[in-house]
Amino acid sequence: MDHFPTNWGRPRNDAQDLYNTYPLHQRPNNTPKDVFADGVQRTQQPIVTGTSILAILYKDGIMMAADTLASYGSLSRFKTIQRLQSVGENTVIGASGDMSDFQYVQSILEELMIEEFTANDQNELGPAEIHEYLSRVYYARRSKMNPLWNSVLVGGKKDGKRFLAYVDLLGTTYSASTLATGYGAYIALPLLRSAVEGREDELTEEQAQKLLTDCMRVLFYRDARSLDKFQIAKVTDEGVVISDPIKLDTTWGFAEKIRGYGPQTQ
Amino acid sequence: MTSIGTGYDLSASTYSPDGRIFQVEYANKAVENSGTVIGLKVKDGIVFAVEKLIHSKLLVPEANKRIQTIDRHIGMATAGYLADGRQIANRARDEASNYRETYRTPPPLTELVTRLRLYVQAYTLYSSVRPFGCSTVIGAIDKNGPSLYVVEPSGIAYGYNGAAVGKGRQLAKTELEKLKLSELTTREAVFEAARIIYLVHDDAKEKEFELEMSWIGDESGGIHLPVPKDLHQEAEQKAKDALENFD
Numbered sequence A: 001m002d003h004f005p006t007n008w009g010r011p012r013n014d015a016q017d018l019y020n021t022y023p024l025h026q027r028p029n030n031t032p033k034d035v036f037a038d039g040v041q042r043t044q045q046p047i048v049t050g051t052s053i054l055a056i057l058y059k060d061g062i063m064m065a066a067d068t069l070a071s072y073g074s075l076s077r078f079k080t081i082q083r084l085q086s087v088g089e090n091t092v093i094g095a096s097g098d099m100s101d102f103q104y105v106q107s108i109l110e111e112l113m114i115e116e117f118t119a120n121d122q123n124e125l126g127p128a129e130i131h132e133y134l135s136r137v138y139y140a141r142r143s144k145m146n147p148l149w150n151s152v153l154v155g156g157k158k159d160g161k162r163f164l165a166y167v168d169l170l171g172t173t174y175s176a177s178t179l180a181t182g183y184g185a186y187i188a189l190p191l192l193r194s195a196v197e198g199r200e201d202e203l204t205e206e207q208a209q210k211l212l213t214d215c216m217r218v219l220f221y222r223d224a225r226s227l228d229k230f231q232i233a234k235v236t237d238e239g240v241v242i243s244d245p246i247k248l249d250t251t252w253g254f255a256e257k258i259r260g261y262g263p264q265t266q
Numbered sequence B: 001m002t003s004i005g006t007g008y009d010l011s012a013s014t015y016s017p018d019g020r021i022f023q024v025e026y027a028n029k030a031v032e033n034s035g036t037v038i039g040l041k042v043k044d045g046i047v048f049a050v051e052k053l054i055h056s057k058l059l060v061p062e063a064n065k066r067i068q069t070i071d072r073h074i075g076m077a078t079a080g081y082l083a084d085g086r087q088i089a090n091r092a093r094d095e096a097s098n099y100r101e102t103y104r105t106p107p108p109l110t111e112l113v114t115r116l117r118l119y120v121q122a123y124t125l126y127s128s129v130r131p132f133g134c135s136t137v138i139g140a141i142d143k144n145g146p147s148l149y150v151v152e153p154s155g156i157a158y159g160y161n162g163a164a165v166g167k168g169r170q171l172a173k174t175e176l177e178k179l180k181l182s183e184l185t186t187r188e189a190v191f192e193a194a195r196i197i198y199l200v201h202d203d204a205k206e207k208e209f210e211l212e213m214s215w216i217g218d219e220s221g222g223i224h225l226p227v228p229k230d231l232h233q234e235a236e237q238k239a240k241d242a243l244e245n246f247d
Helices: A099-117 A127-143 A183-197 A204-223 A253-257 B022-030 B080-101 B108-120 B169-178 B186-200 B230-247
Strands: A048-050 A052-056 A062-069 A069-072 A076-079 A083-085 A092-099 A152-157 A163-168 A173-175 A177-178 A229-236 A239-242 B038-041 B043-051 B065-070 B074-080 B134-142 B143-149 B158-159 B162-165 B209-217
Touching: A048 B022, A052 A092, A052 A152, A052 A163, A052 A183, A052 A204, A052 B158, A062 A092, A062 A163, A069 A183, A069 B065, A069 B143, A076 B158, A083 A239, A092 A099, A092 A127, A092 A239, A099 A127, A099 A152, A099 B080, A127 A163, A127 B074, A163 A177, A163 B074, A177 A183, A177 A239, A204 A229, A204 B022, A204 B108, A253 B158, B022 B074, B022 B134, B022 B186, B038 B134, B038 B143, B038 B186, B043 B074, B043 B134, B043 B143, B043 B186, B065 B134, B065 B209, B074 B080, B074 B209, B080 B108, B080 B134, B108 B134, B108 B158, B134 B162, B143 B162, B158 B186, B162 B169, B162 B209, B169 B186, B186 B209, B186 B230, B209 B230
Parallel strands: none
Antiparallel strands: A048 A069, A048 A092, A052 A062, A052 A177, A062 A229, A069 A076, A083 A092, A092 A152, A152 A163, A163 A173, A229 A239, B038 B043, B038 B162, B043 B209, B065 B074, B074 B134, B134 B143, B143 B158
16 A cells, blocks of 8 residues: 555545645655666567477487578578587577577676686586576576567586486576577477487497488478578587588479469469 | 874875875885785796795685786786785786786786776875775786886885795895896796795794796796796705705
């Protein structure tokens, strides 16, 4: 209840103003103190976006794939954006969703890694720690009603242990032997699961690479926000390697038989 | 010092009649009593070496490091009060991080030293604080190549090719002058640095010391790291041998 009688307005009975509240020229100021409060804006939607990230466990470590596109709505605006980023010696992260938010996350991770490096205690944050840290960052921002609009996969291998986990704009986290974000979670994930689950310790590097390439091809055929150029990152005992952009070979011979795509008039 | 008892040393904000600030000079005394610190700027990198005096056998070996890392490519070693050295290192890290946030690029050492010396100098201005009781040897490989500075308690900072502060600085400086620093590789400089620290150490006065060394160079990938264990041991052994032949 508002305890300021002067805010109660005109008395019900003009003849009797019990609390002497009306008219009062000086009113307490109970409006928001911050004059710019109405001007504050929060992220309502992502603007420049990246699409799916795929990641799997395999024999020697983990592998992650992402195309190099950053879309502006349905426009393929930036075609050479790297969406996979190594963090330290043992971790790689991949982000879909808002690319400016991802760049911000990259900068705070860089700061974090330098702070840890200067501690000079011969410890380095591994994938598990980085994932936990990110999940706290994302959850804190969603709790301020101002989320960082990403779905992020964190993968790595440290002390012989593989790690793969997901975190998104709500701070939701989960872990599995195959993960995918965005459109890939609908289209590629079933393919990845049937190929990987139960065979995490048998899958060779070549098989893993072929699997991810095939899934990226399927995604390029079906996801209108994707590109036929992608990168693959792997983390093994030897550390992180992020490949140069790879061009997908695709076949479009069937396209002219699709009604509404080819030269048919009817 | 004749100035004692004249009242001009009661505050860092008071000059003596002949234009000196005694509190700053006392701070320099604190540095002069400390174990020697040297820094070498060579062809392709920087080497730091510290004679860390061990005042008790109960101390954990390799604890209380006198060499600290400021940014990936920036390192520093301090002579004087270790606690003051840590305070300066923390400030330097904040400044480096702040520079990165503003300009999105690794801080050049000149800029960092400028900010750091202004901070140190501020502590010579007020009666409520004392000047820092430590000198800082700070070095980096940045976009301009290797560079090395010393920040003194007065807040002055000079650039050096070879720097020495602390107890054995005079002898260390003469030894550094004999070297052709601009032709040395970082690896060679590690051996020279170890040798100089062992040379300037005074067995008669101080018994125990630990040799602490770090480098920034091509071999460390332009990053400030402790000198690898095997190289450290090799350099230390050579230094001991050289000393015995010298005697």
